[in-house]
Amino acid sequence: MSIQENYHKIKSQIPANVELVAVSKFHPVEKIKEVYDCGQKVFGENKVQELLTKVNELPADIQWHLIGHLQTNKVKYIAPFIDTIQSVDSEKLLLEINKEAAKNNRIIKVLLQVKIAEEETKYGLEIAEAKEIFSNYLENKYPNIEILGLMGMATFTDNKNQVKSEFLVLKSLFDELSTFKKLETLSMGMSDDFKLAIECGSTSVRIGSAIFGVRNY
Ligand SMILES: *Cc1c(COP(=O)(O)O)cnc(C)c1O
Numbered sequence: 001m002s003i004q005e006n007y008h009k010i011k012s013q014i015p016a017n018v019e020l021v022a023v024s025k026f027h028p029v030e031k032i033k034e035v036y037d038c039g040q041k042v043f044g045e046n047k048v049q050e051l052l053t054k055v056n057e058l059p060a061d062i063q064w065h066l067i068g069h070l071q072t073n074k075v076k077y078i079a080p081f082i083d084t085i086q087s088v089d090s091e092k093l094l095l096e097i098n099k100e101a102a103k104n105n106r107i108i109k110v111l112l113q114v115k116i117a118e119e120e121t122k123y124g125l126e127i128a129e130a131k132e133i134f135s136n137y138l139e140n141k142y143p144n145i146e147i148l149g150l151m152g153m154a155t156f157t158d159n160k161n162q163v164k165s166e167f168l169v170l171k172s173l174f175d176e177l178s179t180f181k182k183l184e185t186l187s188m189g190m191s192d193d194f195k196l197a198i199e200c201g202s203t204s205v206r207i208g209s210a211i212f213g214v215r216n217y
Pocket residue numbers: 023025046067068153190191192206207208209210
């Protein structure tokens with residue numbers, strides 16, 4: 001199937017109230033343009049350098065989401081234009097985003113990335129850290145940040161029960177924090193597990209390979 005056929009097929013499987021972030025990492029701008037031409041406006045990249053080279057070659061109305069681990073010394077490069085940073089995994093990073101957002105006279109939208117997977121390799125806040133940051137946020141410690149919600153990645157496994165229980169952990173934290181201030185975005189689900197994620201309450205899925213095909217690392 002062509003990229004455009006893949007895109008329409010995925011779109012048809014996602015309810016209208018669930019956002020689709022098309023994950024374009026490792027794919028060239030020509031392919032991104034094909035998906036953009038189908039009407040897609042929200043794209044996700046996981047590396048700052050790659051994102052910077054693509055931004056200038058693509059339409060200005062694309063909303064770029066950063067979905068990969070972000071080093072504090074790189075925040076300044078994306079602060080002028082980034083729509084949402086989904087991968088906030090430390091308070092230090094959040095403070096730096098807040099500072100750079102202020103310099104650019106912007107409010108930057110973020111998601112707190114919470115570690116729900118078993119794997120040691122996955123970045124993310126512990127649940128207690130996420131709660132602490134959220135309570136600082138409610139006390140206005142980060143005036144140039146808007147916390148839209150949470151992001152998480154489940155363990156890479158065929159065990160659906162495990163993936164489901166990890167998604168439900170994130171959903172329950174989302175509901176708990178929402179009692180203090182209504183959150184709008186629960187970002188969970190990728191090409192292989194997005195249907196399960198939506199069943200578990202996801203409001204935003206991040207899909208790469210099911211649209212663009214396999215990546216050549
Ligand atoms: C690459 C990536 C995705 C997309 O993964 P696919 O399996 O290709 O859909 C989603 N989220 C994050 C954080 C990623 O790094």
